[in-house]
Amino acid sequence: MIGKVEVxxxxxxxxxxxxxxxxxxxxxxxxxxxxxxxxxxxxxxxxSIFSSxxxxxxxxxxxxxxxxxxxxxxxxxxxxxxxxxxLIGQINGLFxxxxxxxxxxxxxxxxxxxxxxxxxxxxxxxxxxxLISRITLDTEKLRNFIMQVLIAELLGIYVFYITLSQISNYxxxxxxxxxxxxxxxxxxxxxxxxxxxxxxxxIQDKLAGLTLFMSELISSVPVIKAFNREERESKRGNxxxxxxxxxxxxxxxxxxxxxxxxxxxxxxxxxxLLLIGxxxxxxxxxxxxxxxxxxxxxxxxxxxxxNKGSQWEAIKTTQGSLLRVAQVLKSPEEGMVPYVKEAMxxxxxxxxxxxxxxxxxxxxxxxxxxxxPHQRTSVxxxxxxxxxxxxxxxxERLYEPSSGNIVLNGSSINQYNPRTWRQDIAYVSQEAPLxxxxxxxxxxxxxxxxxxxxxxxxxxxxxxxxxFITGFPDGYETQVGQFGSKLSGGQRQRIAIARAxxxxxxxxxxxxxxxxxxxxxxxxxxxxxxNLKKDRTVIIVxxxxxxxxxxxxxxxxxxxxxxxxxxxxxxxxSNLFYQNMMNR
Numbered sequence: 161m162i163g164k165v166e167v168x169x170x171x172x173x174x175x176x177x178x179x180x181x182x183x184x185x186x187x188x189x190x191x192x193x194x195x196x197x198x199x200x201x202x203x204x205x206x207x208s209i210f211s212s213x214x215x216x217x218x219x220x221x222x223x224x225x226x227x228x229x230x231x232x233x234x235x236x237x238x239x240x241x242x243x244x245x246x247l248i249g250q251i252n253g254l255f256x257x258x259x260x261x262x263x264x265x266x267x268x269x270x271x272x273x274x275x276x277x278x279x280x281x282x283x284x285x286x287x288x289x290x291l292i293s294r295i296t297l298d299t300e301k302l303r304n305f306i307m308q309v310l311i312a313e314l315l316g317i318y319v320f321y322i323t324l325s326q327i328s329n330y331x332x333x334x335x336x337x338x339x340x341x342x343x344x345x346x347x348x349x350x351x352x353x354x355x356x357x358x359x360x361x362x363i364q365d366k367l368a369g370l371t372l373f374m375s376e377l378i379s380s381v382p383v384i385k386a387f388n389r390e391e392r393e394s395k396r397g398n399x400x401x402x403x404x405x406x407x408x409x410x411x412x413x414x415x416x417x418x419x420x421x422x423x424x425x426x427x428x429x430x431x432x433l434l435l436i437g438x439x440x441x442x443x444x445x446x447x448x449x450x451x452x453x454x455x456x457x458x459x460x461x462x463x464x465x466x467n468k469g470s471q472w473e474a475i476k477t478t479q480g481s482l483l484r485v486a487q488v489l490k491s492p493e494e495g496m497v498p499y500v501k502e503a504m505x506x507x508x509x510x511x512x513x514x515x516x517x518x519x520x521x522x523x524x525x526x527x528x529x530x531x532x533p534h535q536r537t538s539v540x541x542x543x544x545x546x547x548x549x550x551x552x553x554x555x556e557r558l559y560e561p562s563s564g565n566i567v568l569n570g571s572s573i574n575q576y577n578p579r580t581w582r583q584d585i586a587y588v589s590q591e592a593p594l595x596x597x598x599x600x601x602x603x604x605x606x607x608x609x610x611x612x613x614x615x616x617x618x619x620x621x622x623x624x625x626x627x628f629i630t631g632f633p634d635g636y637e638t639q640v641g642q643f644g645s646k647l648s649g650g651q652r653q654r655i656a657i658a659r660a661x662x663x664x665x666x667x668x669x670x671x672x673x674x675x676x677x678x679x680x681x682x683x684x685x686x687x688x689x690x691n692l693k694k695d696r697t698v699i700i701v702x703x704x705x706x707x708x709x710x711x712x713x714x715x716x717x718x719x720x721x722x723x724x725x726x727x728x729x730x731x732x733x734s735n736l737f738y739q740n741m742m743n744r
Contacts, residue, residue, distance in 0.1 A: 183482050187302070190485070194270050196306070197262035204255040205315065211248045212319050216326055217241050219456035220449075229449070260303055267299035271485060277493040280558040284518065294488055298481035305478040309471055316464060323461050330450050337436055338458055342465050345429075349466045373400050433458050500575040504584040504666055507569040508534050509555070509697070514564035516550055524550045526721040527564065532713075537698040539708050541741065542717030548701045551717075552669050555699070556585055583608075586660030590672040592652040594644030599629055600636040602644070603659050611662060623658035625651070668693075670700045673707075705742055714738065 221238050272295055328335045377384065377393055384393050433455055440446040446454065509532040516525045524547040532538050532555075540548050553559050554566060557578045565572045573581065594602045603616055616636065620626040628651055632638040644652045653673060660668060700707060708714070714731045716724040716738050724735045731738040 183479055183486075186486055186489075187478075187482055190267070190270065190302075190482075190489070191306075194263070194266040196266060197259055200255060200259040200262060201307075201311065204252060204259055205311065207248060207252045207255060208315050209318060211245065211252060212315070212322060214241060214245055214248065215319070216322060218245070219453040220326075222452065222456070256307065260307055263303040263306060264299055267302055268295050271295050271299065271488055274489055274491075274493070278488075279492050279494055280553075281518075282491055290484075291488070294484050298484050301477055301481040302485070305474055309474050309478070313471070320461065320464065323457050327454055327457055330454055331440065331445055334436070334440075334454060334458075338461060341429075341432065341462065345462050345465045346468060349468055373397065429459070429462055494578050499577040501571070502577050502580050504576060504581055505569050505571075506534055506666065508532065509573075510567045511551070511554075512564050512567055514554065514561045514566060516547070516554060516559065516562050523562075523721075525554075525561075528717070528721070528723050530715050530723045530725045532697065532699060532715075535695055535697055536712040537693055537700065537710070538713040538715055539711040540699065540701045540715045540717065541703060541708070542737065543719050546717040546719060546721065548717060549671055552587070552671055552699065552701065555667075555669070556587060557581055583663070584666040585669060586663050586665035586667070587669045588653060588656040588660060588671070588673060592644070592649070592656040594640045594647070594652055594655065596640070596642050598634075598637045598639055599632075599655060602640060602655055603636075603662060605659060607659075607662055615662065616658075619658045619661040620655075622661050623654045625654035625658050628654075666697060668696050668698045670698070670702070672701055672703075703741060708742070 218238065218241050221234060221241065225234060225238065275291060275295070324335055324338070327338065374397070377397065384390060437446065437451045437455065441448070441451055511528050511530050511532075513527045513529055514525055515523060515527055517523045524545075528547070528551075540551060542548055550559075554561060555573075557573065560574070565574070567573070568576075595605060600616060603619065604611065613636075617626060620629055620636075629636055629638070638646075640646055640652075640655075644655075647655070698711075700711065702708065709728070712727070714726060714728060716731060716735050718724060718735075718737060724731065724738075726734070732742060
C-alpha cells in the first residue's frame with residue numbers, strides 16, 4: 161500500500177532459523193554497497209607480491225655466505241636486499257593502513273546511513289550502546305577479515321606456491337617431505353586455535369555484558385544514590401568484573417600451556433629438517449648453501465601454516481559481526497516507496513478507530529476516535545498510561561497504528577512523505593533536550609532555509625527567550641552543554657519554541673510543557689506560546705488548568721480507553737475526569 165514502510169530486501173539473511181546460511185552472500189553485498197577502496201587494496205597486493213619475489217633472494221644468498229662465499233658483491237646484494245625489504249615493508253604497511261582506514265570509513269558510512277533511515281520504533285528495541293558497537297567494533301572486525309584473512313590468505317597462497325617451487329628446484333623430494341609435514345602442523349595449530357577462539361569469545365561476551373551493565377548504571381548514578389543502592393550495585397558490578405577476570409584467566413592458562421608445546425614442536429620441526437637435510441648433504445644431492453636456503457624456506461613455510469589456526473577464530477568472529485550488522489541492515493526503513501503526496505495539506509485531522517500497542521505490551525489505544533480541528537488549540541488530557549503521548553507520536557509518524565487510520569482531508573496521513581510531513585510539525589517535549597553546541601545552532605537545528613540574525617532574534621523574542629539569552633556573556637554563542645545541561649528546563653523549552661517559530665510549522669505540538677517549571681518560568685513560557693497559536697493547529701498534552709482554559713477544544717482519554725471531546729463548557733458538563741481536574 162502506498163505510504164507504508166517498505167522493508168529493505170537488498171541485504172538480508174536467507175533463513176532466520178539458520179542465521180549462518182547466506183552470511184557470506186550478505187558479506188559480498190555489503191562490500192559492494194560499501195564500495196571498498198579496490199585501488200588501494202590492489203596496490204597493497206602488488207607491493208606484497210614484489211616483496212615476496214625479493215624474499216626468495218635473501219635465503220639463497222645467505223646460504224652462499226654461510227657456505228664460504230664472502231665476496232663483496234654477495235655481501236652487497238644481501239645488505240641491499242635487506243634494506244629494500246625493510247623499505248618495501250614500510251611502504252606496504254602505509255598502504256595497508258590507508259586501505260584499512262578507508263574500509264572502516266566506508267562500512268561505517270553504510271551502517272550509519274542505514275541507522276538514520278530506520279523507523280523510530282527500532283530504537284525502542286536496541287540499546288544505543290549496541291548500535292555504537294555495530295558501527296565501530298563490528299565494522300573493524302569485518303575489515304580485519306578482508307585484510308587479515310581474505311587478502312592475507314590469497315597472498316599466502318602465492319608465497320606458498322613460489323616457496324615450494326623454489327624448494328622443488330633444489331630437490332623434488334624435499335617438496336613431498338614438506339607436504340607430508342604440513343597436515344601435522346595444521347592439526348596442532350587448529351587445536352590450539354579452537355581453544356583460543358572459545359576463550360576469546362567468552363572474554364568478548366563478558367566484556368560486552370560488563371560494558372552494557374556499566375553504561376546503564378553510570379547513567380543512573382543519581383537514582384542509585386537516592387535509593388541508597390550503592391552497596392547492592394557495587395556487588396553486581398564486582399560480579400560482572402569477576403566474570404570477565406575468570407574468562408581472562410582461562411585464556412592465560414591456555415597460553416601458558418601453548419608455550420611449552422610450541423617450543424617442543426619448534427624443536428621437533430628443526431630436528432626433522434636437519435634429519436631430512438643430512439642424508440642429502442652426505443650423498444651430494446645438496447650443498448651447504450642450498451641446504452641452508454631450504455632450511456630457511458621450510459621453516460618459514462611451516463610457521464606460515466602453523467599460524468592458520470588463528471584464521472578460524474577470525475572467520476567465526478566475522479560471522480558474529482556480520483549477524484549483528486545484518487540485523488541493522490535488514491530492518492525496515494522509512495521513505496523507501498513513492499508517496500502520493502509531499503506537502504502537508506490543511507484541514508481537520510481525524511483519528512478513526514485507532515488502536516496501538518508497543519511490541520508485545522498491552523494495548524495503549526483501543527479504537528480511539530476523535531478530531532483535532534484545523535487552526536485551533538486542542539488539549540489532550542487523561543489519567544497516566546492512557547496514550548496521550550502516544551497520540552502525539554502517531555501524529556508525528558514516529559509509529560504506525562496497529563489498526564485504524566489517521567486521516568487528513570479524507571486521505572490517510574500514510575500517503576504523505578514522512579520527512580516532509582514532519583517538517584510541518586514542531587514538537588516541544590517536557591524535557592526539550594538540546595544538542596551540544598551554541599544557542600544559535602540549536603535554534604537553527606533542522607532548518608533547511610537560510611535565515612538572518614534578525615530572524616533569529618525575532619523568533620527568540622516571540623518565544624520570550626531573547627532577554628535571558630542576551631543576559632549570557634556570549635549571548636547567542638553560549639554553549640548549552642550536552643543535551644542543554646547548562647540551561648534550565650524553562651530556558652530549554654523557550655529555545656525549542658524559538659526553533660519551532662523559525663520552522664514555521666502548520667502543526668505545533670507540546671507535551672507537558674509546564675510540568676517541571678516554577679511559576680515564573682511557566683508564565684514566561686505561556687507568553688511565548690501565545691505567539692505561536694495564530695493561524696496554526698496547536699496540540700497540547702497537559703494537566704495545567706490555566707493552560708486548558710486558554711484552549712478551544714478538549715480531548716479526554718478516559719481510563720476505560722474511550723475518548724470524549726468538545727469545548728470546555730461541554731466537557732465540564734459531561735466528563736467526570738475533566739470536572740474533577742478543573743475543580744482541584
